[in-house]
Amino acid sequence: MKQLKDPKKIFFYIVLAIIIIAGIVLVATKGFNVELKYRANKKIELAIGETVDVSKIQEKADEVFGKGKSIVQVVEIFQDSVQITAEEISEEQKNSIVEKVNELFPQEATTEGEEPTQLLDASKITIDSNENARLRDFLKPYIIPTIVVTLVILVYYAILYRKLGVKKVIIKSVLIIVLSQLVLLSILAIVRFPMGKLTTPLILLVYVTSLIYTSGSFIKKAKS
Amino acid sequence: MKGRKEMKKIKKLTIILIILLICLISFIGIYVEKQNIMQNIIKDYDLAMNLEGYREVRMKATDNQEIASEKVEQVKNLIQKRLKTLGAEDYLIKVDYVTGEIVLELEETSSTDRIVGDIYNAGELKMVDSEDTSKVLMTNDEIKGVSVKYSTTESGTTIYLDMEFTDEGSKKIEELSANEYKTIEESTEETEGEETEEATQPKLALMIDGTELVSSSFDTPITEGRLQLSLNTATTNTTKIQEAVISGNAIASLLNNGPLPIKYELTGNTYVYSEITEQVKIAFIVAISILIIIALTVLVVKYKIPALLTAISFIGFIAVYLLVLRYANVVISLEGITGILIILIINYLLLQKLLTKPTIIEAFKEMGIQLIPVIAVILAFSFIRWTNIASFGMTMFWGLLLTVIYHFTLTRALLKK
Numbered sequence: 001m002k003q004l005k006d007p008k009k010i011f012f013y014i015v016l017a018i019i020i021i022a023g024i025v026l027v028a029t030k031g032f033n034v035e036l037k038y039r040a041n042k043k044i045e046l047a048i049g050e051t052v053d054v055s056k057i058q059e060k061a062d063e064v065f066g067k068g069k070s071i072v073q074v075v076e077i078f079q080d081s082v083q084i085t086a087e088e089i090s091e092e093q094k095n096s097i098v099e100k101v102n103e104l105f106p107q108e109a110t111t112e113g114e115e116p117t118q119l120l121d122a123s124k125i126t127i128d129s130n131e132n133a134r135l136r137d138f139l140k141p142y143i144i145p146t147i148v149v150t151l152v153i154l155v156y157y158a159i160l161y162r163k164l165g166v167k168k169v170i171i172k173s174v175l176i177i178v179l180s181q182l183v184l185l186s187i188l189a190i191v192r193f194p195m196g197k198l199t200t201p202l203i204l205l206v207y208v209t210s211l212i213y214t215s216g217s218f219i220k221k222a223k224s
Numbered sequence: 225m226k227g228r229k230e231m232k233k234i235k236k237l238t239i240i241l242i243i244l245l246i247c248l249i250s251f252i253g254i255y256v257e258k259q260n261i262m263q264n265i266i267k268d269y270d271l272a273m274n275l276e277g278y279r280e281v282r283m284k285a286t287d288n289q290e291i292a293s294e295k296v297e298q299v300k301n302l303i304q305k306r307l308k309t310l311g312a313e314d315y316l317i318k319v320d321y322v323t324g325e326i327v328l329e330l331e332e333t334s335s336t337d338r339i340v341g342d343i344y345n346a347g348e349l350k351m352v353d354s355e356d357t358s359k360v361l362m363t364n365d366e367i368k369g370v371s372v373k374y375s376t377t378e379s380g381t382t383i384y385l386d387m388e389f390t391d392e393g394s395k396k397i398e399e400l401s402a403n404e405y406k407t408i409e410e411s412t413e414e415t416e417g418e419e420t421e422e423a424t425q426p427k428l429a430l431m432i433d434g435t436e437l438v439s440s441s442f443d444t445p446i447t448e449g450r451l452q453l454s455l456n457t458a459t460t461n462t463t464k465i466q467e468a469v470i471s472g473n474a475i476a477s478l479l480n481n482g483p484l485p486i487k488y489e490l491t492g493n494t495y496v497y498s499e500i501t502e503q504v505k506i507a508f509i510v511a512i513s514i515l516i517i518i519a520l521t522v523l524v525v526k527y528k529i530p531a532l533l534t535a536i537s538f539i540g541f542i543a544v545y546l547l548v549l550r551y552a553n554v555v556i557s558l559e560g561i562t563g564i565l566i567i568l569i570i571n572y573l574l575l576q577k578l579l580t581k582p583t584i585i586e587a588f589k590e591m592g593i594q595l596i597p598v599i600a601v602i603l604a605f606s607f608i609r610w611t612n613i614a615s616f617g618m619t620m621f622w623g624l625l626l627t628v629i630y631h632f633t634l635t636r637a638l639l640k641k
Contacts, residue, residue: 149604201562211597
């Protein structure tokens, strides 16, 4: 009861509750903002034939698809081709990007008086479709080891800090571990952080931090 | 007394110089002229697919097939099982449930080409008559399991496939090996002046996806429901043995997981570099370096001279840690970078404790108890066959091990009053 009367703590819990509720509402209504690479997308591959400066192609892609709405990646071992990924690529957009890339790499006419040939021929470039990757597919390998190790840690806490009350220790640990993850996912949902390659590193960072925090708080309590 | 003080000063200065040298080696490298080019001889980092690049494999269902989403899901699960048995430790699979098209992003290793070559095969096994391949005698349904085994004799090692049949399959193979495909004994009698017509030996052929793997007749009937098929002639050549094991594992992976319900063809096989470019990596390193400088400045302002020495020690720790990660062949992924950052945070907190606690042992004791759950995570994650998880575990494993060794030796000597 004493703890609940602390206005700072009450404020902290209210903020946490608001963040989690807002996160749940956003996920339920809009879902997470999934990174373009993991969403259903379209791709085109452009064979440039010389080492490519990705930033220049990215500039052109931004002009066609809008800033941050496409990914340009170098492909093949000689780094002389690029792959452009966007949520949707229409024929017009394909033609436009090909035209812009052709401008970046002007070709010389082979015979005098003739029009120089273009590096890329839009009619020969196909648009490939990619389906989305399931978020649960790339979280799957983490689930079992994390659950197992968390259970082992809970048993360890319950034994080591049994004087603080086994039930209390377990409930507090679970709450801290779960709530910290919920807060993280809610924040990611609220700020529309793109879920993808950075999601698992962030989850792991928060997970380990929550373990260090719980351990530290039990040590402190046991000492007092 | 004065001489002892001088000695201590010299000792500390030597340690600082050693740290400086390690920093130069780790952050800049050692450059040696090789074929008129200056090359850094310090080993490079092993990067995972989310930092380096990956193989993008496209598989399309061949024409005139019925594509149902259940079948495609089945294909996806089978491909995942095959990837596991073929040793793929990091991949991403994207499936189009309408067209059946599959895009697989696979980590680039020495076995990627082999995996790509095997992954889309239907894995249809048929045991047929070697002369008349339309005569199908057994299929995948009669196979219970396949494993790769070896036997070593004086002449060398033979790798073989050990096929275990189901009850029904056992009966069939016993019947076939005892009758139709029993080895015909060669007649030793010669008939003078008469030419006898040689009876052709019927053989049972094992075919996978229409390709004959081996054909044989049987000297004795197969009565125990197991058939051993050798994949090489006895050899002591390790490369040949390895090749036979790899090929055996590929066959076992195809047969153990069952055939794909949809036939596929490979339509794309490209190496794609990570979208995390060199510029992004440099920007990240700069950002982290700035954060470290700020954190160390705070420490120095708060604890003055001793903190300056711990700051030097901390930078030295980073340098040694990065060298250890390179030479311990730890694969660095984004998760691994997270592990590195956690280790740096732990070390920063530890250094703070070193400045406030009377002895290094006390500081370690307090920090150590708090870190026991983290050690449990490291132990659990380090041995998981999934590159990103193992990277997280291994970076932290080496980090914690080094934390103990480094601070008990260098930092302790540096802070000794």
